Amino acid sequence: MSSAHDVIEVITTKRDRGALSDSQIDWVVDAYTRGAVADEQMSALAMAILLNGMDRREIARWTGAMIASGERMDFSSLSRPTSDKHSTGGVGDKITLPLAPLVAACGVAVPQLSGRGLGHTGGTLDKLEAIPGWRASLSNEEMLAQLESVGAVICAAGDGLAPADKKLYALRDVTGTVEAIPLIASSIMSKKIAEGTGALVLDVKVGSGAFMKSVERARELAETMVALGTDAGVRTVALLTDMSTPLGRTAGNAIEVAESVEVLAGGGPADVVELTVALAREMLLAAGVDDVDPADRLADGSAMDVWRAMISAQGGDPDAPLPIAREQHVVAAPRSGTLTRLDAMAVGLAAWRLGAGRERKEDPVQAGAGVVWHARPGDRVEEGAPLFTLLTDTPERFDRALAALEGGYDVGDGPFDPSPLVIDRIA
Amino acid sequence: MSSAHDVIEVITTKRDRGALSDSQIDWVVDAYTRGAVADEQMSALAMAILLNGMDRREIARWTGAMIASGERMDFSSLSRPTSDKHSTGGVGDKITLPLAPLVAACGVAVPQLSGRGLGHTGGTLDKLEAIPGWRASLSNEEMLAQLESVGAVICAAGDGLAPADKKLYALRDVTGTVEAIPLIASSIMSKKIAEGTGALVLDVKVGSGAFMKSVERARELAETMVALGTDAGVRTVALLTDMSTPLGRTAGNAIEVAESVEVLAGGGPADVVELTVALAREMLLAAGVDDVDPADRLADGSAMDVWRAMISAQGGDPDAPLPIAREQHVVAAPRSGTLTRLDAMAVGLAAWRLGAGRERKEDPVQAGAGVVWHARPGDRVEEGAPLFTLLTDTPERFDRALAALEGGYDVGDGPFDPSPLVIDRIA
Numbered sequence: 001m002s003s004a005h006d007v008i009e010v011i012t013t014k015r016d017r018g019a020l021s022d023s024q025i026d027w028v029v030d031a032y033t034r035g036a037v038a039d040e041q042m043s044a045l046a047m048a049i050l051l052n053g054m055d056r057r058e059i060a061r062w063t064g065a066m067i068a069s070g071e072r073m074d075f076s077s078l079s080r081p082t083s084d085k086h087s088t089g090g091v092g093d094k095i096t097l098p099l100a101p102l103v104a105a106c107g108v109a110v111p112q113l114s115g116r117g118l119g120h121t122g123g124t125l126d127k128l129e130a131i132p133g134w135r136a137s138l139s140n141e142e143m144l145a146q147l148e149s150v151g152a153v154i155c156a157a158g159d160g161l162a163p164a165d166k167k168l169y170a171l172r173d174v175t176g177t178v179e180a181i182p183l184i185a186s187s188i189m190s191k192k193i194a195e196g197t198g199a200l201v202l203d204v205k206v207g208s209g210a211f212m213k214s215v216e217r218a219r220e221l222a223e224t225m226v227a228l229g230t231d232a233g234v235r236t237v238a239l240l241t242d243m244s245t246p247l248g249r250t251a252g253n254a255i256e257v258a259e260s261v262e263v264l265a266g267g268g269p270a271d272v273v274e275l276t277v278a279l280a281r282e283m284l285l286a287a288g289v290d291d292v293d294p295a296d297r298l299a300d301g302s303a304m305d306v307w308r309a310m311i312s313a314q315g316g317d318p319d320a321p322l323p324i325a326r327e328q329h330v331v332a333a334p335r336s337g338t339l340t341r342l343d344a345m346a347v348g349l350a351a352w353r354l355g356a357g358r359e360r361k362e363d364p365v366q367a368g369a370g371v372v373w374h375a376r377p378g379d380r381v382e383e384g385a386p387l388f389t390l391l392t393d394t395p396e397r398f399d400r401a402l403a404a405l406e407g408g409y410d411v412g413d414g415p416f417d418p419s420p421l422v423i424d425r426i427a
Numbered sequence: 428m429s430s431a432h433d434v435i436e437v438i439t440t441k442r443d444r445g446a447l448s449d450s451q452i453d454w455v456v457d458a459y460t461r462g463a464v465a466d467e468q469m470s471a472l473a474m475a476i477l478l479n480g481m482d483r484r485e486i487a488r489w490t491g492a493m494i495a496s497g498e499r500m501d502f503s504s505l506s507r508p509t510s511d512k513h514s515t516g517g518v519g520d521k522i523t524l525p526l527a528p529l530v531a532a533c534g535v536a537v538p539q540l541s542g543r544g545l546g547h548t549g550g551t552l553d554k555l556e557a558i559p560g561w562r563a564s565l566s567n568e569e570m571l572a573q574l575e576s577v578g579a580v581i582c583a584a585g586d587g588l589a590p591a592d593k594k595l596y597a598l599r600d601v602t603g604t605v606e607a608i609p610l611i612a613s614s615i616m617s618k619k620i621a622e623g624t625g626a627l628v629l630d631v632k633v634g635s636g637a638f639m640k641s642v643e644r645a646r647e648l649a650e651t652m653v654a655l656g657t658d659a660g661v662r663t664v665a666l667l668t669d670m671s672t673p674l675g676r677t678a679g680n681a682i683e684v685a686e687s688v689e690v691l692a693g694g695g696p697a698d699v700v701e702l703t704v705a706l707a708r709e710m711l712l713a714a715g716v717d718d719v720d721p722a723d724r725l726a727d728g729s730a731m732d733v734w735r736a737m738i739s740a741q742g743g744d745p746d747a748p749l750p751i752a753r754e755q756h757v758v759a760a761p762r763s764g765t766l767t768r769l770d771a772m773a774v775g776l777a778a779w780r781l782g783a784g785r786e787r788k789e790d791p792v793q794a795g796a797g798v799v800w801h802a803r804p805g806d807r808v809e810e811g812a813p814l815f816t817l818l819t820d821t822p823e824r825f826d827r828a829l830a831a832l833e834g835g836y837d838v839g840d841g842p843f844d845p846s847p848l849v850i851d852r853i854a
Contacts, residue, residue, distance in 0.1 A: 007601075007603075008601070008602075008603050011602065011603030012603045012606075015474065015477065015478065015603055015604075038466075038467075038601070039465075039466065039467040040465075040466040040467045040469070040470040040598060040601070040602050041470070041601060041602050041603075042467070043467040043468070043470050043471040043474075043602075044470040044471060044473065044474040044602040044603055044604055045603075046471065047442065047470075047471040047474035047475055047478075048474055048478065048603075050442065051442065051474075051475065051478045051479070052478070171467060174434075174435070174465070174467070174468060175435075175438065175467050175468050175471040176434075176435050176438030176439045176442055176468075176471055176472075176475075177442075177471055179439075
């Protein structure tokens with residue numbers, strides 16, 4: 001063939017444990033995006049990468065090739081520094097909602113490009129779309145204008161950013177090649193680097209409800225992404241945080257918005273407040289701001305002011321009542337004692353099955369669906385008192401949601417040893 | 428999904444070094460043949476199999492599933508036992524041509540389903556099609572009738588045998604997943620078992636001109652195939668034979684037919700005679716015949732009689748002059764001495780580039796093209812005397828063929844230590 005490389009040569013290099021050259025990587029990512037390399041060829045290469053790995057140079061080059069497949073945004077015209085956050089996804093993870101306005105209230109602009117949920121972890125855009133009138137799609141000009149005027153924007157990533165990643169992610173999803181750290185890291189970082197943020201904080205989740213089940217794998221992913229960001233000139237830091245227990249007291253869409261508003265009002269569950277403030281501090285530090293304490297901006301109401309402005313700027317009514325599920329089902333505590341375990345995967349699966357998430361990309365989500373838990377691990381519960389409230393518009397979903405919760409929690413007598421929320425920091 | 432298995436579950440089982448269950452294997456081979464599993468999913472699975480392997484049970488089940496995808500032939504109505512041979516492919520490997528009639532002359536029927544060549548190793552059908560009038564396609568009824576009347580048939584495999592293998596082989600060819608021993612073994616053996624032969628001798632080639640470059644890999648492939656055949660009730664034995672040097676004195680189509688006829692006439696190159704007789708003995712033994720010496724049947728002309736009948740039965744004229752290339756180019760020996768090395772890959776590549784083989788499946792081959800070498804390793808050569816004759820209808824091909832031969836042979840003074848033709852026997 002007349003092209004610079006032969007795809008078989010690229011595949012067999014990685015298959016035989018070789019390192020791909022810069023030119024092989026540039027060629028294969030571009031050729032795949034153009035359709036000159038077929039899906040069945042890229043999936044064989046993805047499996048070889050998953051099983052044989054890539055070194056730091058290969059991952060950086062691969063990420064660069066995916067960035068080069070599309071447009072790059074530029075926030076250098078803004079009057080303040082930018083800082084963004086990315087979470088690898090967890091149950092009840094509404095942190096972006098209070099975090100973006102909080103950091104903006106501290107003087108750093110937050111250009112948060114988010115996604116919709118697929119599977120048991122919710123999507124930030126799905127949650128915000130529970131707010132009447134709010135829209136996720138902004139043009140680049142609208143985004144830039146809102147960053148200047150409000151300081152925070154949470155919106156859908158446009159189709160122009162890293163199109164190679166979009167095509168490759170869809171392929172990996174159907175070929176059993178999602179779980180490759182080089183490919184996960186380059187997928188996340190290609191979008192964040194192309195987005196043009198000056199600083200980035202990664203919230204890498206570990207535990208039953210997370211994509212990474214072990215601290216070792218989470219650390220490897222975090223280190224890979226921090227190296228990628230640093231090499232690309234983005235000040236990048238990662239926190240490893242616990243996702244064996246879901247965050248806060250709610251998993252769903254409207255109910256997570258309500259919980260986020262509680263946090264912005266100075267209340268809310270202690271773990272959500274703790275993680276929001278911890279991530280805000282990291283985002284500010286990475287952006288070079290060390291003279292503001294974000295906890296003060298929660299207390300003085302300025303983060304709430306930014307929230308209201310941010311929702312209004314995207315057509316949402318911050319005062320409109322949130323949608324409420326038509327049906328509810330209460331699960332009572334089976335005995336009195338201490339809630340010693342609440343499994344994130346069980347809760348996430350239950351919320352998903354109630355309609356808070358989608359099974360196929362094209363499915364709608366229910367704004368009101370989800371799970372509320374009335375106790376957190378360490379809390380005292382009384383036999384017969386409500387432990388969970390399940391919410392849905394479609395009550396035929398209760399049975400499968402209850403099955404998901406089964407075995408997902410323990411009530412006992414013994415002492416409770418809480419695990420730390422922030423496990424490690426990687427910079 | 429409603430099917431028995433989810434393809435992601437099958438892929439990730441092998442990706443994570445698990446063994447596929449019988450039911451997973453049956454399902455995925457059938458679903459791929461039906462089109463319910465996509466090419467990009469099967470290629471990811473093939474790469475995982477290549478890198479993580481399959482155990483003996485998995486390979487046997489995979490082979491069985493490929494057999495079950497199509498029809499099975501049945502030779503049990505024949506009045507004599509059947510025995511077949513398969514070669515993994517080499518340069519100048521015309522052995523099937525004298526071998527099939529020789530074994531038939533010894534009282535054992537040979538149902539040889541062959542293929543066309545792709546790449547630098549020639550195809551048996553391409554060689555026979557150099558004979559004016561000869562046709563490769565027979566119906567199952569014609570094949571059975573010829574086996575009864577003549578005792579030997581060499582023809583194209585019908586589309587009905589192991590269609591799963593045809594589809595999978597085409598996929599592996601473009602996805603860098605050809606070199607997986609479980610998949611090579613199951614591809615070869617599914618066709619041979621479905622073909623219905625009672626006994627099978629495998630000629631597994633080792634060396635520069637062969638698919639397997641090391642004795643270890645060749646032995647692993649041979650042992651895998653012998654186990655598969657034995658488990659399926661086919662008496663199977665394998666010879667590991669040398670393919671660092673090409674067989675005989677010719678590589679091409681018409682010129683290899685002529686060399687085969689020399690062997691049937693009681694002459695021909697010693698190595699071709701040696702391997703033909705060794706494989707004939709194995710085929711007879713595997714079929715339970717131990718009272719005939721095939722060397723006698725070469726000497727008394729009875730093998731030649733079967734050859735003539737076999738060619739005539741398929742429309743060929745055994746007396747017709749064979750096609751001759753329009754152009755020839757002679758390479759003279761660069762010095763006097765002993766030919767100490769003749770590389771099979773170099774010769775195979777030169778013959779291929781002269782037009783004896785094809786680059787794409789749909790290409791024609793030139794009947795007269797190829798390479799004749801006038802000395803074999805160990806022979807004395809004189810400076811300026813012809814060492815190679817290159818043959819083609821299209822003289823613009825000479826340059827690239829000469830480039831392929833460059834460095835592919837040595838003429839020296841030292842003592843020559845011949846390597847054995849038959850390296851090992853695996854039963």
